[in-house]
Amino acid sequence: MKKIGFLLFLLSLLILLVPLQNQASASEARVHIFLDGSELNVSKDAKVTNVNGSIMVPFRVIGENLGFDVKWEQKSKKVLISKDKTSMELAVNQKNATVNGKKVKLDTPPLLDKNIVSVPVRFVSEQMGLRVSWDNADKAVYLTTAEAPPAKDNGTGAGAGDVPVPPPVTRPDSTGNPSDGQDEGTGPVTTTPAAGQALINGISFSENRLMVSTQGGAVTPKVFTMSGPDRVVVDLPNTSFSPDFLGGQAAGVGNQSELEVSGYPDVSKIRYSQFSSNPATVRIVIVLNYAKDYAVYNENEGPDSGLLIVDLNKTGSAEPPVTPPVGGNGKKVVVIDAGHGDQDPGTTGYSKTKEKDFNLAVALKVGQLLANEPGIDYVLTRSDDTYLKLAERAKIANDLNADVFVSIHANSTGDKSTAANGTETYYQRDASKELARVIHNYVSKATGLKDRGYKYGNFHVIRETKMPAVLIESGFISNPKDEAALFSESVQNAIAQAIVDGIKEYLGIQ
Incomplete structure (x- = not known):
C-alpha cells in the first residue's frame, strides 16, 4: 500500500509540473506585427506565441498579409510557402526545413495546436528577403523590406x-x-x-x-x-x-x-x-x-x-530647413557647457566628489534661469550624465552661431595638496577677454572664495569656438573648504545666478 501511495504521489506531481513546464517554454500575448511601419491585420483569434525566444505566427497570417503563397498538407503535416523564386517546406515538429531544395536547420520547428499551425516568423521572413526585429517592451514584430x-x-x-x-x-x-x-x-x-x-x-x-x-x-x-x-x-x-x-x-x-x-x-x-x-x-x-x-x-x-x-518646439516637415533652430527675432543665443560627463568624471574632490556632477548641477540651474529671459535662447551641451568630445562641444556652439559660450568646471591641484583654493576664469582670444572680466566679477563674488582673477588659457572649448567664450573654474574641489562650498545648494544657486547676470550685462540685456 505504501508503494501504491508513493506512485500516486509521483503521478499527481507530474500532472502539476507539466502545465508549468509548458508555460515556461511558450507564452501567448497580443503581439503586433508591422510591415514597413504599417500594422498587419491579425485577428484576435490568431495567437502569436513566443517559444524559447522564437516568435511563432499562424502560417495563414503570413499568406494573407505578406503576399506569400501558403499551403497546408494535412497528411504529411507540412507547410508549403513560396513567393517569386523562393519556395520552402516546413514540417510540424521537425527542425529541418527545405529552402529551394536545400536543407536548413530551424531553431524552433512549426507547431500544431488546436488545428492551428504556427511557423517561426523570423526564419520565413528572412528567407523571403525581409529584415526582422522584435521589440519586447511593445510586444511587436517589425518586418522591413530591403x-x-x-x-x-x-x-x-x-x-x-x-x-x-x-x-x-x-x-x-x-x-x-x-x-x-x-x-x-x-x-x-x-x-x-x-x-x-x-x-x-x-x-x-x-x-x-x-x-x-x-x-x-x-x-x-x-x-x-x-x-x-x-x-x-x-x-x-x-x-x-x-x-x-x-x-x-x-x-x-x-x-x-x-x-x-x-x-x-x-x-x-x-x-x-x-x-x-x-x-x-x-x-x-x-x-x-x-x-x-x-x-x-x-x-x-x-x-x-x-x-x-x-x-520638439517647432512644427512642420521633417525636411531640413535653412534657418537655425534657435535665435532670431532679436534673441541672443547662449550655449552653456557642463564640462566632462559619463565616463569622464573630471577631477575628484577631497571627499571623493566628482567634478562632472558639480558642473552639470550648475549648468542645469543656469538653464532654468535663462529660460525666464525673453531675449535669450539657450542650449545646454549636455543635460544629463552624457559624454561629449571637446570638439563636439565647440561644434554645437559654432553650428548654432551662438553669441556667447560658457563652460563650467571645478579645479584641482592634481596631487594630494589641499592648499590651492579660489575662483578663476579663462579666455583664449582677445574677443573673449571682456566676457571673462564681466562674468568673473559676478562668479567670484558668488562663490565667496579667493579671487584668482581672469586670465589667458589655451583650452580647446574656448579656443575652437568662434564666439566670445570663457571657461570658469569655480573653485578647487581638492580643497575641503572650496569643495564644501561648491557642493552646497545655496552656492550653486548663487553661481548660476552670477553666470546669468554676467551674460546679460555683457550682451546688454536688462
Whole structure:
C-alpha cells in the first residue's frame, strides 16, 4: 500500500509540473506585427506565441498579409510557402526545413495546436528577403523590406527596435531594439565601427531638442512618428557609435541604452541602440507623453562632422530647413557647457566628489534661469550624465552661431595638496577677454572664495569656438573648504545666478 501511495504521489506531481513546464517554454500575448511601419491585420483569434525566444505566427497570417503563397498538407503535416523564386517546406515538429531544395536547420520547428499551425516568423521572413526585429517592451514584430524606407505611421505604429570588421556577422541580418536589446532567437551581436561609416560622438537633450553629434561621413536621417505610445523615431543609416561614446566598448546590436530626461512634459524618455549591423543603422527613439510635432535640422559641414537636431518646439516637415533652430527675432543665443560627463568624471574632490556632477548641477540651474529671459535662447551641451568630445562641444556652439559660450568646471591641484583654493576664469582670444572680466566679477563674488582673477588659457572649448567664450573654474574641489562650498545648494544657486547676470550685462540685456 505504501508503494501504491508513493506512485500516486509521483503521478499527481507530474500532472502539476507539466502545465508549468509548458508555460515556461511558450507564452501567448497580443503581439503586433508591422510591415514597413504599417500594422498587419491579425485577428484576435490568431495567437502569436513566443517559444524559447522564437516568435511563432499562424502560417495563414503570413499568406494573407505578406503576399506569400501558403499551403497546408494535412497528411504529411507540412507547410508549403513560396513567393517569386523562393519556395520552402516546413514540417510540424521537425527542425529541418527545405529552402529551394536545400536543407536548413530551424531553431524552433512549426507547431500544431488546436488545428492551428504556427511557423517561426523570423526564419520565413528572412528567407523571403525581409529584415526582422522584435521589440519586447511593445510586444511587436517589425518586418522591413530591403528597399522600403520608414514612413509616417498610420496611427498604429510602435516603437524602436539601438561596420563590421572581419569576421563578419554570420547571420544575414542582426537587428535589435532599444527595449531589451535581444535579437529574436539569439543574444546581442557585438560589432565595431568600420571605415567609411559615420560615428556618433554624443547624444543630448536640452530645451526640448534632441542633439546628435556625428563625425565621418554625411548622415541623412530618416525621422518618422509612431503611436501606442507616441514616439518620434530617428533612424541614422550607415552609422555606428564611436568607441569614445561607448567608453571603449564595442557596440552590440540590440544593446539598449537610455538617456535620462526629466523636467520636460512632452517627453517620457529617450532610448537608443545599434538597431542593425547590416546595414549599420543607429535608432534613437523619443518616447512622448502625447503626440507632438517636430522639425529636423541636419547640419552636415563636410565629410568630417555633423549635428542633427530634432526640435520638439517647432512644427512642420521633417525636411531640413535653412534657418537655425534657435535665435532670431532679436534673441541672443547662449550655449552653456557642463564640462566632462559619463565616463569622464573630471577631477575628484577631497571627499571623493566628482567634478562632472558639480558642473552639470550648475549648468542645469543656469538653464532654468535663462529660460525666464525673453531675449535669450539657450542650449545646454549636455543635460544629463552624457559624454561629449571637446570638439563636439565647440561644434554645437559654432553650428548654432551662438553669441556667447560658457563652460563650467571645478579645479584641482592634481596631487594630494589641499592648499590651492579660489575662483578663476579663462579666455583664449582677445574677443573673449571682456566676457571673462564681466562674468568673473559676478562668479567670484558668488562663490565667496579667493579671487584668482581672469586670465589667458589655451583650452580647446574656448579656443575652437568662434564666439566670445570663457571657461570658469569655480573653485578647487581638492580643497575641503572650496569643495564644501561648491557642493552646497545655496552656492550653486548663487553661481548660476552670477553666470546669468554676467551674460546679460555683457550682451546688454536688462
